[in-house]
Amino acid sequence: MTPVSSTREPNTGLLRLYRESGWTQRQFAQEINRLGTERGTPLKYRSPSVHQWLGGHVPREDVRPLILEAFARRLGHPVTHAEAGFPPPGGATGRRPATEGITDLGRQDMDPSRRGVLGASLFSVALTVPNWPDVAGRMEAVQTGHTQRVGMSDVDMVTAMTEQISALYAEFGGRHSRPMAAAFLVNTVTPYLKARAPEPVRKSMMSAASDLCYLAGHMAVDEGLHGLAQQYYVKALEVAGASEDHLTYCTTLRGMSVQAVDLGHGREALRLADAAAAAAPEAGPRMRAFLAGQQAHAAAQTGDRTSALSHLRVAEAALDKAESRERKFVCSYRLPALRYHTGQVLYALGDVRGSTTELAESDKHRNPSAHRTRVRYLSLLAERQLEIGHLETACATWRQVLDIYPKVQSGQCDQSVTRMLGRIRPYQKTPAARALYERARTAVPLTGRA
Known part of the structure; x- marks a missing residue:
């Protein structure tokens, strides 16, 4: 592929990172191609392109984030454009108000013509996650719009609507x-954020908005839109900090850890889970359980048996x-969730049989109307039952999955049922x-059929 531009000297920053990675040029190119496929933009780079980059040619602007992400995953720490010897990303500007960012993100998500672009955004282990001291209490001044003055009744309405959407998501999926x-x-919450309101009301409305951003991120994960989910999650962190809502801030960090652990990024998942726990020093018992369960899962994925248990x-x-x-829908950790985490920990530590027992118990205690969750976790149970040689039992569990599956519209559930066919x-x-x-x-999506 023809590079956009070149420099006269080798790229010493990129050379340093390349040597630290231990890759061959062929392996480096393969990793960029793999990340391109993960992003939804397949690439066909080979060793000569890597040789050109190391020699000073500047990769295409849309490829540079893939190079940074590849090194971040390989080396275990974020890598900046400057460290890699790349120019700053185009269009970089100062930090905009959180409310403006919410509007832009929501509008893009509403636009069908943007769905492909949003879906192609890459999950990044190098994502910058704002710490609580960096966002706490920072309520930016926004221009007052034409919405009339809002009160606590409007906050209550936003909270109730968010809980209703969450219930629909749990039952039917995020599609x-x-x-x-x-x-x-976009149409209701952000105008409220710009309306006239007493400071306590405004902070409560910001808190309600952060809950909704967190939920939108969770639903984006359900559809496999992992880059979009990260954008929603970061916005939820910023707005939760602005409203001094510790609960949603910690819950969002935990949600980001769940996303990372499900994608196999154990170290990043543990970092986020530990950050969530550290930011909630005065959490109540249910919140502590909510956070510790995820810490256990992430620690087990890294192989740390002692910490996980x-x-x-x-x-x-x-x-x-x-x-x-x-207090809120975002923290509803109960026995089914604990049994699920126990099952995941046991599996990561090599106890497949114990894992199946815990996952089966989890389903016994789960709300039968939580169709999306049941399809996912029953599918996981069946896969593990098959892994220990219990074919008939696995088939019976998968039959339960097929009974529920028509009720949901969920990317994760589609993937679960497609895997069933292959297994x-x-x-x-x-x-x-x-x-x-x-x-x-006859049940799986057309793209997953044999």
Whole structure:
């Protein structure tokens, strides 16, 4: 590929990073191509391109973030444009008000013509996550719009709507509920943020907006839009800090950890989970359990058995002390979630059989109307039942999945059912597996069919 421009001297910054990575030029090119595919923009770079970059040619602007992300994942720390010897990214400007950023993000998400661009944004382990002291209490001045003065009744309405959207998402998935959230964010919530209001009301409205941003990020994860999810999550952190809402700030960090651990980025997941716990020193028992359970999962993925089991014990003890009511929908950690985390920890530590027991118990205690969650976690249970050789039991669990699946519109559920088809295909000589396979073929998305 033809480079955009060149310099007279080798790129010493890029050379240093390349040598530190231990890659060959071929491996470097392959990693860039892999990240391009992950982003939705397949690339075909080879060793000669890497040789040119190291020699001073500047890669295309849209490829530079992939190079930085590749080094960040390889080296375990963020890498900046300057460190790699690249010019600053085009259009870089000063920090804009958080409310303005919410409007822009929501409008892009509402626009069908932008969906492909948003979907192609890359999950980044090098994402800059604002610390609590950097955002706490920083309520930027915004220009008052034409919306009339708002009060606590408007805050209550936003909170109630967010909880309703969250309930729809839990039951049916994010494919239809996320556009609803984006439209509500743009058309109702951001005008409220610009309206005249007493300071306590305004802070409460900012807190409600941060909850909605967090929920939108969670729903973007459900659709596999991981770069978009990170944008929503960072905005939720900023607005939660501005309103001094510790609960949503910590919950969002935890959500980012869940996203990272599910994508296999254990170290980043643990960093985020630990940051969430550290930022919640006065959390109640349910919140402590909520945060410790995720710390356990992330620690187990990094292979730290001692820390993982210790965090699980903390989560279990805290949940025993929790009261029956939560303050907000964002922290509803209960026994099914704890059993799920226990199952994930055991699996990461090599106890597949113990993991299946915990996941089965988790489903027994789960709300039967939480269709999206049940499809995902029952699918996980069936995969692990098959892994320990319990084919008939796995088929029975997958039949439950197929009973629920038509009720949801969810990217993660689509992936779960598509995986089912691949896992069960080799076992078609068994009647239960053959019947399941034939049923699944008509259920999975067209792109996942054999």
